[in-house]
Amino acid sequence: MSQRNYRAAIIGTGGIAHAHAQAVIGSGRASLVAVADVDAGRAAEFAAKYGVPRSHASTEELLREEKPDFVHLCTPPHLHAPLAIACLEAGVTVLVEKPPTLTLAEFDALAEAESRSTAHVATVLQHRFGAGALRLRRLAEAGELGRPLLATCLTQWYRDEDYYAVPWRGTWESEGGGPTMGHGIHQFDLLFSVLGPWREVTAVAARQARSVDTEDVSMALVTFDSGAVATVVNSVLSPKQTSHLRFDYERATVEVEHLYGYTDDDWTVTPAPGHDEVTALWGQDPSDRRSGHSGWLAAVLDALDRGEAPPVTVADARRTMEFIAALYASAFTGERVRTGQITADSPFAQKMDGTGAPWEKVRNP
Incomplete structure (x- = not known):
């Protein structure tokens, strides 16, 4: 090449x-x-x-x-x-x-x-391109970890009112959404790159504490085409900040906990009984590089x-963007939303807040 x-x-x-x-x-x-x-x-x-x-x-x-x-x-x-x-x-x-x-x-x-x-x-x-994520996808695709069963994906960050003093932050018109759109996207995009296509989402979103138009916290239950299930949390209200992903496979639990970038030291592998070979497989080709733009x-x-x-191609990014729209649609309508359900004429295709956030309806009855 x-x-x-x-x-x-x-x-x-x-x-x-x-x-x-x-x-x-x-x-x-x-x-x-x-x-x-x-x-x-x-x-x-x-x-x-x-x-x-x-x-x-x-x-x-x-x-x-x-x-x-x-x-x-x-x-x-x-x-x-x-x-x-x-x-x-x-x-x-x-x-x-x-x-x-x-x-x-x-x-x-x-x-x-x-x-x-x-x-x-x-x-x-x-974060798709750090050594740990590349290794996890390689082992998963080779079948070394067994079937994916469940996962948790937590983006619990802290952003105060001064952060939102920047004029384009915290509005649907200029930022498109809250932590679901601008913060948690890093972690759940990594989740999707590992677990593949999502199938259905059930979600809640709330404006708990910040003076913004958007949500400041959201939570979702997600099912995948593989049959795996996951919990996704996105917050800008969490004084103890963390970015944490956990993948439970048949043969091992694989976790990473970091904040804005990870190295191999931030990953842990816990093999299931009788599958100690997974630890050795994970230890191959170690790297000291931090995930990031390089x-x-x-x-x-x-x-x-x-x-x-x-990378990340249009097809890859659309899966992530469709998930964001589906999370908001589920949170604001109270319904489960399946992949492909948000068509071009849906209000949630035209705006991420779609039919309107519940707190806006209370403020503007």
């Missing part, structure tokens, strides 16, 4: 863009040639920090003048879909920070734009070298 050096650019130079810049520079396989931000001063400061030769005031200017091989899209969520579509129409592959769009309808429009383009779109869901970008560049769509 031949490798080339790619021309990369970043649109949006806020907090998460720094992780992207560091991943590009550290890859040794791509050069950061330009950045763009509506705040020209911030863009120039960011460019100077990372030795980027040029900064631009708009996406259109960057695409026209730089012609990058791919763009990292690090703007607030409500700008993801229109800017990603602009990149695709210019024939430039775009790597979109989570969540990729605000709604399922927007996501399908983005997928349709990709189908008309020579370029690709991929969602940044980096491992994800390496997977992206490998795919581009092969002439393939980079």
Whole structure:
């Protein structure tokens, strides 16, 4: 497989863009040639920090003048879909920070734009690519763990009122949802990458403590095509913060507990009686790398070298986005929601809050 050096650019130079810049520079396989931000001063400061030769005031200017091989899209969520579509129409592959769009309808429009383009779109869901997740999927796919039986997926983080003072946070219109959309997505996307297609969800969502329009906590019971069942919790109200996934297979329990990134040290394996071989299998090919943007970008560049769509593909990301829509639909209607049930004409395809959050109905009877 031949490798080339790619021309990369970043649109949006806020907090998460720094992780992207560091991943590009550290890859040794791509050069950061330009950045763009509506705040020209911030863009120039960011460019100077990372030795980027040029900064631009708009996406259109960057695409026209730089012609990058791919763009990292690090703007607030409500700008993801229109800017990603602009990149695709210019024939430039775009790597979109989570969540990729605000709604399922927007996501399908983005997928349709990709189908008309020579370029690709991929969602940044980096925890799929840590060594532990790769090892778990490999052992599961090889049948070494037996059938998956149940799982728990907990994103219990803490975000105070100051966090939500940023104007685009905490609203359906600009962020698309609460911790289900913007925080827990990392963990349950990893859950889906291991357990495969989900089949049905039953959920609750509530606004317990934060002055936001969206939920600040949600919980879901999920069944999978494999027959496995899982509990998914998403919170920004939890003073003791953790990201915890537990997978109970026939032959072992596999767990990871971390906060914003894991190493092998954060994983544990507990074999079922009579299956001590699982511990030895897990111990093969150890790694000291932390899950994060560097491992994800390496997977992206490998795919581009092969002439393939980079991960996480439209098909992968849509499964995760459909789950989010289904969780809200279940929480706000009190019904179980099955995969495929949210069609294009559903209110929950057009807006994640669909028919309206219960607390909004109380405030606006």
